[in-house]
Amino acid sequence: MNQRQTTSALPLPPSLWAATAEPPVPAPPLADSKAVDVAIVGAGFTGLSCALHLAQGGMSVCVIDANEPGWGASGRNGGQVIPGLKYDPDELLRRFGKEDGEAIVRMVGGAADNVFNLIERHRISCDATRxxxxxxxxxxxxxxxxxxxxxxxxxxxxxxxxxxxxxxxxxxxxxxxxxxxxxxxxxSVQPLSYARGLARAAIAHGVAIHGATRATKLEASESGWRIDTAHGPHIHARQVLLATNGYTDGLWPRLAQSLIxxxxxxxxxxxxxxxxxxxxxxxxxxxxxxxxxxxxxxxxxxxxxxxxxxxxxxxxxxxxxxxxxxxxxxxxxxxxxxxxxxxxxxxxxAITRDFLPHVHLPAPGLAIALGYNGRGVAMATTFGKHLAAHLAGVERGWPLPPASIEPIPLHALQRFYISAGVAWYALLDALS
Missing domain, CATH: 3.30.9.10 (D-Amino Acid Oxidase, subunit A, domain 2)
Known part of the structure; x- marks a missing residue:
């Protein structure tokens, strides 16, 4: 494909949030190739939070999305801002040890604070209540x-x-x-308004956000990474974050098969x-x-x-x-x-096999975050903040240890065993 070809994005699906959200931010398709410090694929809570925090630290950032900011689960969820994970604090300590476990508990326990602090600091209009x-x-x-x-x-x-x-x-x-x-x-928040507010704040700090820009290829280059897009222009970046969560495709090998x-x-x-x-x-x-x-x-x-x-x-x-x-x-x-x-x-x-969010660092300069298992508003915002610190070199190490990318067995049959799992859980709920 060449740059003269037209770009297209799927329309925002009808919903309460689409009908009542703050106006969308300008996010034109990527028109020309560019070079930045960090390129982010996915303009949901993770990508937008990370971009905003990086830009506040002085880094050049470009965010691309196949559709528009907040188009995926970030603009369609229930808008509940809940701290914590599916596992209780004591279980996290058993899994990760006292020192690492307490660090994880502190991170996830403060996740809602991160959301409401961003809303207040950047005056995001999103019907926030606490x-x-x-x-x-x-x-x-x-x-x-x-x-x-x-x-x-x-x-x-x-x-x-x-x-x-x-x-x-x-x-x-x-x-x-x-x-x-x-x-x-x-x-709670109006989630699409919150996503658009994050995008608006990121743009105000110099982030370039491009909708209708689908990433089709990601490969290492001499200066870091190159991202090709469906309509022609490409991005050179020293570092890349993939933040596509439940709408992950085949851009990185085996990633889509690592979640349901x-x-x-x-x-x-x-x-x-x-x-x-x-x-x-x-x-x-x-x-x-x-x-x-x-x-x-x-x-x-x-x-x-x-x-x-x-x-x-x-x-x-x-x-x-x-x-x-x-x-x-x-x-x-x-x-x-x-x-x-x-x-x-x-x-x-995006549901992971162990019901924990996953951070993957599969190659130098490449980070991936996904799998919030229904806690996406607070946790994706929080992971975006920590990913920014990691990519900027401010934060070494990670409260939740990076995971290897492990495809779920028989992933191609997911719709069948999800249906079976739903029936089984429905029975357990009825018996409990």
């Missing part, structure tokens, strides 16, 4: 697990509270759960009238429950109710693909019966 995250359970067997989790964070000074049935019902507005906890470090890109589905009602909405999440906390196939839910800035969870592995075809979420919402909140749903959408969540 009213906490509630993790409730319907299972007597899991109350002890959740309370132990909360106590581990309490022991490290985190502002968390254990919740009994009555306290939980008051905060959630439903009697469907029997206990849980709340983490007051957490909150599972669909997460979300529905949103029309703004609820006060007589219905005043008792649903009255404190505007966000929530995601303890099921293996968890449900996550919240209100938005205009009073809509959102419910999210797993759906078919394939791309959605019609409203029936979201019907299970609407049923779940009615079970939690019977007053939603008859309420009209205004938006339905989906996005790809």
């Amino acid at each position: 009213n906490g995250w509630i993790q409730p359970t319907h299972s007597e067997k899991l109350i002890g697990v959740l309370h132990a989790r909360a106590r581990q964070w309490q022991a490290r000074g985190a502002p968390v509270e254990l919740l009994d049935r009555a306290q939980l019902a008051k905060r959630l507005g439903t009697h469907a759960y029997i206990g849980g906890w709340i983490d007051l470090r957490a909150g 890109a599972a669909n997460s589905f979300i529905v949103a009602t029309k703004p609820l009238p006060d007589e219905i909405g005043q008792h649903i999440l009255p404190g505007r906390a966000v929530a995601s429950d303890s099921r293996r196939l968890l449900l996550y839910f919240r209100r938005d800035a205009h009073g809509r109710f959102l419910m999210g969870g797993r759906g078919p592995f394939r791309e959605p075809r019609d409203a029936a693909d979201w019907a299970h979420l609407e049923r779940a919402a009615r079970l939690l909140y019977p007053q939603l019966k008859g309420v009209e749903y205004e938006y339905r959408w989906a996005g790809r969540v």
Whole structure:
């Protein structure tokens, strides 16, 4: 292909966030070849956070994306800003040892702080709220697990509270759960507005962001790395970050086979009238429950109710693909019966085999980060910050040890064993 060929990007999929976001930033296709200190492939939370932090340190940065900033999961997720990983602090210490484990706990425990600090510092308009995250359970067997989790964070000074049935019902507005906890470090954002705000801040600090620019080849060169694009121009960079997460393709060998890109589905009602909405999440906390196939839910800035969870592995075809979420919402909140749903959408969540985020450093000057397993808003922002310090030479070592790229066995059959896993987890949830 040559430079005279036209560029194209997929349109932003319809969603609540696409309909209500701040205006997009200018991100024209790459018109001419260029040389920079760092090139970043992927304009989501990881890439944009890293670019902003690098530019603040004085480095020249170019970000390219096949579509537009926030087009992927960064602009389609539930907007819940949750610190921590799927593993509790004590488990992280068992896995990584006391010194490294505590460093990881500090990093992930401060992940929500990184998001809200960036929003405040750069005056990002994204409906940011910080009213906490509630993790409730319907299972007597899991109350002890959740309370132990909360106590581990309490022991490290985190502002968390254990919740009994009555306290939980008051905060959630439903009697469907029997206990849980709340983490007051957490909150919510309009995720597409947040992504666009990061992009706007990065551009203000000198970052070049180019949409409709698909990277087709990455290879080492004498001066570092060369990235070829589908429409002709190329980028020379001393260092490269790949930050494509659930939309990873074949740009780097075996990388796409190292994760499962599972669909997460979300529905949103029309703004609820006060007589219905005043008792649903009255404190505007966000929530995601303890099921293996968890449900996550919240209100938005205009009073809509959102419910999210797993759906078919394939791309959605019609409203029936979201019907299970609407049923779940009615079970939690019977007053939603008859309420009209205004938006339905989906996005790809990158799930790793060990349920940990992965940083790969497969060659000198090349870094890769992906696999946030449903904690992408806070963790991708945080990883972007640490990756910037690594690429700038400010931070040596990495709290979470770099991993080798290991393809998941029988990856080509992922849609079949995801379906089997979903059925198995649904059975376990029903029995727990």
